[in-house]
Amino acid sequence: SQQGEEDPQALSIQEGENATMNCSYKTSINNLQWYRQNSGRGLVHLILIRSNEREKHSGRLRVTLDTSKKSSSLLITASRAADTASYFCAVNAGGTSYGKLTFGQGTILTVHP
């Protein structure tokens, strides 16, 4: 089954505004991670939230996790043009011994200066 479905698929905002991206998944998880990918580049790890955590902050990033709804959200506050990128959630399903990640389809964020 597909994991890590995200919405919206694309988000366009003005600099200074907040951006919220959502991720839903289907099975139990060990943790959920968010990554950023600039066009044609590798992925940058942003934040990891474990299944027993509900909220986590890192700088301008805030991630929430609701295991009862099998969903997570990534909030970027006071966005900047440099935040323009694709954002992916990835779930690390419980029980896998090698930390395998299953990625969502991603949200393309465009921040206009």
Place this chain on the structure above:
Amino acid sequence: GAVVSQHPSRVICKSGTSVKIECRSLDFQATTMFWYRQFPKQSLMLMATSNEGSKATYEQGVEKDKFLINHASLTLSTLTVTSAHPEDSSFYICSASVGISGRFKETQYFGPGTRLLVL
């Protein structure tokens, strides 16, 4: 810390030839490396999980004879696309996880990717 490199960054080859992509962990030992492919504007699809010194575990639908993976050392894994065809053209990304004794490997560190174009 936790830097992963890939070489080459891009490669163009003729149909029928083989291409080798290297993935190196530069400042840590990676017991597990992962290989993904990504088509334009799509997500990453895991191809295989590679453990140092053992055979790779391939995901369903990935041909192991076409995508040869070797993980000969704790800092190097290679992916060889054999007899490449135009449909193999894609962005190939590797990642490495840092094993923590007694704990689940959690964060993966990604390489910058290799863009393969098969003519």
